[in-house]
C-alpha cells in the first residue's frame with residue numbers, strides 16, 4: 001500500500017513516517033502544499049495523510065484541488081486545528097476522516113486501515129479469497145486456516161492483487177504498491193515475489209497476462 005504523508009513539522013513527520021513504514025506502508029513524505037499537489041497528480045497513492053497548516057499552499061487548497069480534478073484518493077486530515085467548524089470544513093472539502101494532534105499512532109493506523117477497507121468496498125477487516133485470508137492489521141496470511149509466512153513486500157503485492165481481484169494489475173502498479181521513492185527498485189522484484197506467493201499459496205492463484213501484468217480471478 002502506497003501512502004503520501006504531507007507534514008511540514010520535522011519531528012511529527014519523522015514519527016509518522018517511521019511508524020507507518022513499520023506498519024508496512026510504502027511512505028512518501030513531502031513537506032509543502034505544492035510538492036504534495038504534484039506528488040498526488042503524478043503518483044498512484046492508496047491514501048494520503050494531510051496536514052492543514054503547510055508552507056506554500058494550505059492542506060485545504062491541496063484537497064480542494066485534488067477533488068476538483070476528480071482524484072478520489074482517500075484523504076485523512078491530521079491537524080492541530082480542532083474546532084468543530086474546522087472538522088466540518090475539512091470533511092466538506094472532501095476528506096474521508098479527520099484526526100486532531102496530538103494523536104495516537106495506533107489510532108492513526110487503525111483509521112487508515114478502516115479508510116482503506118471502505119475504499120476497496122469491503123466491510124470485513126480481513127480480505128477473504130476462497131480459502132485464503134489476509135489480515136492487513138496484523139499482516140498475516142492464512143490458507144485453509146494455516147498461517148503462511150510471506151515477506152512484507154510479497155504481502156503488499158498479494159494484498160493489491162486480492163483487493164483488485166478480477167482486474168489485471170500491471171507490473172508498475174505492483175511495484176508502486178511495494179516501494180516508496182527512497183527505495184531502489186530491483187528490476188525483477190515483482191517476478192520474485194509472485195514466485196514466492198505461488199510457491200506458498202498455489203500456482204493457480206495468480207495468472208500471468210503476458211506483456212500486461214498479473215491477475216487474481218474473482219473467487220467462483
Ligand code: CA
Nearest residue numbers: 008051053054
Ligand atoms: Ca503544519
